[in-house]
Amino acid sequence: MNARTHPIEAIAAWLLALLWLAPLAYAFWSSLHPAAYATSFSLSAPWTLENYVRAWNQAPFGRYYINTVILVVLILIGQLVLSTLAAYAFTRFKFKGSGIAFALVLLQLMIMPDVLIVENYRIIGKLGLLDTIPAIALPYLASAFAIFLLRQTFKSIPQELVEAARVEGAGPLQILWRVYVPLARPTYVAFALVSVSYHWNNFLWPLIVTNSVGSRPLTVGLAVFGAPETGVDWSIITAATVMTMAPLLIAFLLFQRQFVQSFMRAGIR
Amino acid sequence: MTGRSETLPATSRKPRSQAWWNAVNAWLLLLPAAVLLAAFTHYPILATIRQSLYFTKRNGTEVFVGLDNYRAMAADPIFWKALINNFWFALGTIPTSIALALLMALWVNRNIRGRGFLRLAYFTPTVLPMIAVANIWLFFYTPDYGLLDQLRGLFGLAGWNWLGEPSTVMGCLIVMVIWKEAGFFMIFYLAALQQLSPDLDEAAAVEGASRWYTFRRITFPLLMPTTLFVAINAVINSFKLVDHLVIMTKGGPSNASTLLLYYIYEVAFTFQDAVYAATLTVVLLVLLSTLALLKFGYLDRRIHYQ
Numbered sequence: 001m002n003a004r005t006h007p008i009e010a011i012a013a014w015l016l017a018l019l020w021l022a023p024l025a026y027a028f029w030s031s032l033h034p035a036a037y038a039t040s041f042s043l044s045a046p047w048t049l050e051n052y053v054r055a056w057n058q059a060p061f062g063r064y065y066i067n068t069v070i071l072v073v074l075i076l077i078g079q080l081v082l083s084t085l086a087a088y089a090f091t092r093f094k095f096k097g098s099g100i101a102f103a104l105v106l107l108q109l110m111i112m113p114d115v116l117i118v119e120n121y122r123i124i125g126k127l128g129l130l131d132t133i134p135a136i137a138l139p140y141l142a143s144a145f146a147i148f149l150l151r152q153t154f155k156s157i158p159q160e161l162v163e164a165a166r167v168e169g170a171g172p173l174q175i176l177w178r179v180y181v182p183l184a185r186p187t188y189v190a191f192a193l194v195s196v197s198y199h200w201n202n203f204l205w206p207l208i209v210t211n212s213v214g215s216r217p218l219t220v221g222l223a224v225f226g227a228p229e230t231g232v233d234w235s236i237i238t239a240a241t242v243m244t245m246a247p248l249l250i251a252f253l254l255f256q257r258q259f260v261q262s263f264m265r266a267g268i269r
Numbered sequence: 270m271t272g273r274s275e276t277l278p279a280t281s282r283k284p285r286s287q288a289w290w291n292a293v294n295a296w297l298l299l300l301p302a303a304v305l306l307a308a309f310t311h312y313p314i315l316a317t318i319r320q321s322l323y324f325t326k327r328n329g330t331e332v333f334v335g336l337d338n339y340r341a342m343a344a345d346p347i348f349w350k351a352l353i354n355n356f357w358f359a360l361g362t363i364p365t366s367i368a369l370a371l372l373m374a375l376w377v378n379r380n381i382r383g384r385g386f387l388r389l390a391y392f393t394p395t396v397l398p399m400i401a402v403a404n405i406w407l408f409f410y411t412p413d414y415g416l417l418d419q420l421r422g423l424f425g426l427a428g429w430n431w432l433g434e435p436s437t438v439m440g441c442l443i444v445m446v447i448w449k450e451a452g453f454f455m456i457f458y459l460a461a462l463q464q465l466s467p468d469l470d471e472a473a474a475v476e477g478a479s480r481w482y483t484f485r486r487i488t489f490p491l492l493m494p495t496t497l498f499v500a501i502n503a504v505i506n507s508f509k510l511v512d513h514l515v516i517m518t519k520g521g522p523s524n525a526s527t528l529l530l531y532y533i534y535e536v537a538f539t540f541q542d543a544v545y546a547a548t549l550t551v552v553l554l555v556l557l558s559t560l561a562l563l564k565f566g567y568l569d570r571r572i573h574y575q
Contacts, residue, residue: 110561
């Protein structure tokens, strides 16, 4: 901590912050003004919600919202359940091949499903799941990152607590549920925030496997809606853009500290 | 970690069956995750490698062709263009965003007025979907009507097709990605700075060292592990960042902005050439594993130091 901050530095820091917010501020500004003002800034421009209404009516954004919410919830639940069980196996049990098994899990940290699009598309096709929400979710349900994170947390849990539960007659699953899971809560929260943000924003894989309104998440819906060949007004596209990012942005503003800490943990691994 | 397991079998009446029971339990717990990992990570990796060594005939039968697909790839100028673009993309985005991230972190770590707001402003782009970011920036770069051309207009300059000209397209995308990523890297520096002892700064101040000198000789060297860590992660990330290309440039004009993953996407889903897409994917897999090994090797060293 340094008490002396030169005024010029403070001004520079603020200018950079304003510059950093400018693209976002612009998006809000143009989405809230008539199309005629999208390209000509004027303080006297009238405010309007018309762009949002028209975006909402011109494309099934309601459906896209529902799809995205189903998608991120499905992925999160799957990831939490599967990784809790797997991390517990790696922490509590000594078994032959556990080292190799863990290395095979970690492989997914290097080679994420994001780059295996060609083969995964073929597999989803063979399963007959193309153009469904589970198709988007499946490759991400087993998360090496979540397993890794939870295993680390589980390992730090005092053995005395586990012993105490065992003495009281708790079986392996009861120990997991009553001792490990409650104590790993901060890790679950951190992972959940990262997972939800990642899959709310994910684009390439959903773009590949979805092909209709019924399964498209918001990001893909936005790309389809905003494609230049549709000839939609710029202000309406910015309104749709704001709608796409708003829920996450609001969540971030409300839980800023929690978000920053979660992203930090996610990055450090 | 040590010792505890060795005492167990001595007290256990049936050590062999105990070990067997442990293994059964563990594998049952692992099973769901293992099946999905095998289906969507391990099998696809192997299938991709296998596919790259085969050629699919029109009637669907596959013929082993050895390295023929790789020879074709080596002769494909677009592949090389994409790879070189990836290099410039990484070189353009990473050092600048790391430098900005460090600057941001130093500022936010100080007693500066409104640091909460500053941190918020710097970090916000990180939580936005790349596709929304691309939409916003697409407008800045629109010829004639876009923000950039309007600014040029103020100086009496004619409009410029920023994303439509091979000479400017990469630069434009690089600026956008720097904006998106700098705040993310900032938080790692922030975490590292908060671990540094304030005594160091004070000692330097007592010795009469200038702020720049303190930074150059003390703070920056101490942050070196963080810098390396962020840099490796940033390189890995730069291979995965292609969402924006789909709506901004489609890799154009004349492949001036294409990146390896985007080219794979195009080959597989626009040109419908699964074999060649697999061959290209193998290159990406090799690059990513090399980087990951570099990262884990480096992380291991750091753990040993502690």
